[in-house]
Amino acid sequence: MTLFDHAGIDLSAGPDWRAEERLMAELGGPVCGVDEVGRGPLAGPVVAAAVILDPARVPVGLNDSKKLTEKARVRLAAEIREVALAVSIAEASVEEIDTINILEAAMLAMRRAVAGLAVRPLGALVDGNRDPLIGITTETLVQGDARSLSIAAASIVAKVFRDELMKNLAEKHPEYGWDRNAGYGVPVHLEALKLVGVTPFHRKSFAPIRDILHQQNTLTD
Incomplete structure (x- = not known):
């Protein structure tokens, strides 16, 4: 075709x-x-x-x-x-x-x-x-x-x-599965973000990361 x-x-x-x-x-x-x-x-x-x-x-x-x-x-x-x-x-x-x-x-x-x-x-x-x-x-x-x-x-x-x-x-952050998902927002990565949190290698301007950080800031205010 x-x-x-x-x-x-x-x-x-x-x-x-x-x-x-x-x-x-x-x-x-x-x-x-x-x-x-x-x-x-x-x-x-x-x-x-x-x-x-x-x-x-x-x-x-x-x-x-x-x-x-x-x-x-x-x-x-x-x-x-x-x-x-x-x-x-x-x-x-x-x-x-x-x-x-x-x-x-x-x-x-x-x-x-x-x-x-x-x-x-x-x-x-x-x-x-x-x-x-x-x-x-x-x-x-x-x-x-x-x-x-x-x-x-x-x-x-x-x-x-x-x-x-x-x-x-x-190798430094195995929880997120980056060796398999290259950092994309697949379920295992999103679940690890909820359980482990955000690393310095995450893009804080991207919605899932931004939302998690906002929630954390709300809880500490």
Whole structure:
């Protein structure tokens, strides 16, 4: 069955090189793919990655990270780091998320990721419909991780990095199941919040956390 997005783009074939090829021809230089992960979780930073693929060494099997198994993501992330022309990963912290909101924090992480690339790109392909204003020619692609190989690579690298980060945090706070749920508000996480409370790694501006803190403050007033 052929799948189309709202703009009529065929998503069934997986990401390809067309957007990169067009933008590189227009700009005369390298183009990076940019994506972020972790907007929805109740805990942990939001993470972005920027990747400049080598057109001659594009890993086989790149796709939207959500469509891949964990094993495939880990394997591909390692291969991307090995063969890409440049890879950069950046975060926006829980404190920054609570201060400027999650959308702006995601944009900040993207800007940091692009700024951290060892090779300076002339353009960027960014997942979504909002330009993070990274100071170079940018093209946004809705469902870009299913359309652009560079964005797919960035989505894989960012997700593998963040999943590993949350597994490390889970060693300090095992009650919340972050090694399995990556900080999302699944039942075991929500139940642990009621029983154990809020950690410094929770996003206090997010409704479930904010409500718990409000209740605690009400009880102590």
